[in-house]
Amino acid sequence: MKLNWAERWVVNNPLRVMEQEIEIRWMRSKMPLRPGGTILEIGSGRGAGAGLILREFHPATLHASDLDFDMIRRAKSYLSADARNRISLLTADATHLPYRDESLDAVFGFGFLHHVLDWRAAVAEIARVLKAGGTYYMEEIYPVLYQNFITRHLLLHPTKDRFESKELRAVLIKEGFSFLDALDLKFAGILAVLKRK
Ligand SMILES: C[S@@+](CC[C@H](N)C(=O)[O-])C[C@H]1O[C@@H](n2cnc3c(N)ncnc32)[C@H](O)[C@@H]1O
Numbered sequence: 001m002k003l004n005w006a007e008r009w010v011v012n013n014p015l016r017v018m019e020q021e022i023e024i025r026w027m028r029s030k031m032p033l034r035p036g037g038t039i040l041e042i043g044s045g046r047g048a049g050a051g052l053i054l055r056e057f058h059p060a061t062l063h064a065s066d067l068d069f070d071m072i073r074r075a076k077s078y079l080s081a082d083a084r085n086r087i088s089l090l091t092a093d094a095t096h097l098p099y100r101d102e103s104l105d106a107v108f109g110f111g112f113l114h115h116v117l118d119w120r121a122a123v124a125e126i127a128r129v130l131k132a133g134g135t136y137y138m139e140e141i142y143p144v145l146y147q148n149f150i151t152r153h154l155l156l157h158p159t160k161d162r163f164e165s166k167e168l169r170a171v172l173i174k175e176g177f178s179f180l181d182a183l184d185l186k187f188a189g190i191l192a193v194l195k196r197k
Pocket residue numbers: 001002003007011012016042043044045046049065066067068071092093094095109110111112115116117
């Protein structure tokens with residue numbers, strides 16, 4: 001599901017970049033990748049996360065995808081010319097990723113999964129495209145943040161079959177992921193690094 005005006009303001013904000021910078025450093029400290037691999041970021045928004053992934057993980061190939069073409073258009077103007085030349089930007093739905101089975105070394109997702117109607121299918125897609133031993137770097141929030149009595153009037157999110165920690169962990173484990181590390185706050189969300197078996 002695409003963002004409404006209020007959430008666009010939240011994510012297209014310098015404070016969001018600072019938050020992602022701290023999170024990406026935490027992720028790298030838990031599981032640094034060998035430089036030169038192939039990485040996909042899903043739900044990349046205006047591309048701030050992709051720029052940081054490029055800087056911190058040095059992939060040979062970085063794909064940044066979003067359901068919303070307008071976000072891809074924003075990424076083209078937000079990223080520096082150098083980053084733009086090194087990141088392949090594409091419009092894609094997380095539940096139908098245009099990649100072969102077991103073709104990627106790592107997948108990043110910052111706050112996109114709670115926007116996906118069929119989030120279970122998106123987790124299965126991530127497991128499908130990752131190589132055995134590949135890494136899923138994840139930041140997600142729980143309904144307590146985006147469906148509370150204030151945010152449910154301001155933000156636009158799917159309302160049925162949402163996940164909290166228990167449901168999310170159960171689906172990740174069912175799809176063959178194991179947790180390398182996680183900061184899981186029941187009143188907010190989760191930051192995690194997972195390995196695909
Ligand atoms: C809350 S924003 C996060 C953007 C960016 N990752 C960040 O952290 O600032 C969620 C993003 O996920 C995208 N999105 C929503 N549903 C999606 C789907 N089914 N497949 C891929 N991207 C999706 C939205 O268009 C939006 O750009």
